[in-house]
Amino acid sequence: VTQKGAWDKEDFLDTTGGDRELAVKILGTYIEQTNCLIEQAEAKIKEQNFEELRKLGHSLCGSSSTVSAKKLSEYGKRLNVAAKESDISSCQFYLGEFKHEYNQFKRLVQNYIEQE
Numbered sequence: 001v002t003q004k005g006a007w008d009k010e011d012f013l014d015t016t017g018g019d020r021e022l023a024v025k026i027l028g029t030y031i032e033q034t035n036c037l038i039e040q041a042e043a044k045i046k047e048q049n050f051e052e053l054r055k056l057g058h059s060l061c062g063s064s065s066t067v068s069a070k071k072l073s074e075y076g077k078r079l080n081v082a083a084k085e086s087d088i089s090s091c092q093f094y095l096g097e098f099k100h101e102y103n104q105f106k107r108l109v110q111n112y113i114e115q116e
Contacts, residue, residue: 027113030063
C-alpha cells in the first residue's frame with residue numbers, strides 16, 4: 001500500500017488551505033466517527049441488516065472522501081453496493097478491507113500529527 005493509497009495528505013492539506021490546526025481537528029473527528037461507523041457496520045453484518053449496511057457504506061464512502069482517503073472511500077462504496085445486493089460475504093470482505101486500510105490511514109495520520 002502506498003502512502004497516497006491510504007491517505008493523500010497533500011490533497012487533504014490543499015482542501016484545508018494548509019491550516020494544520022483545522023486539519024488535525026477534522027482528522028480527529030473523522031477517526032472518532034469512523035470508529036463508531038465500523039462498530040455499527042460489524043453489528044449490522046451480524047444482523048444481516050442490509051438497509052443499514054448500505055447507509056453505513058454510503059457514510060464511510062463520503063466521509064473518507066472528505067479527508068482524501070481515497071481507498072477507504074472506494075471500500076465504503078463497495079460495501080454500499082454489496083449491501084444493496086444483499087451479499088453478506090462481500091459485505092464482510094469489504095468491511096474487512098476497509099478496516100485493514102483504515103489502520104494504515106490512522107498510522108499515517110498519527111505520523112502527521114506527531115511531526116510538529
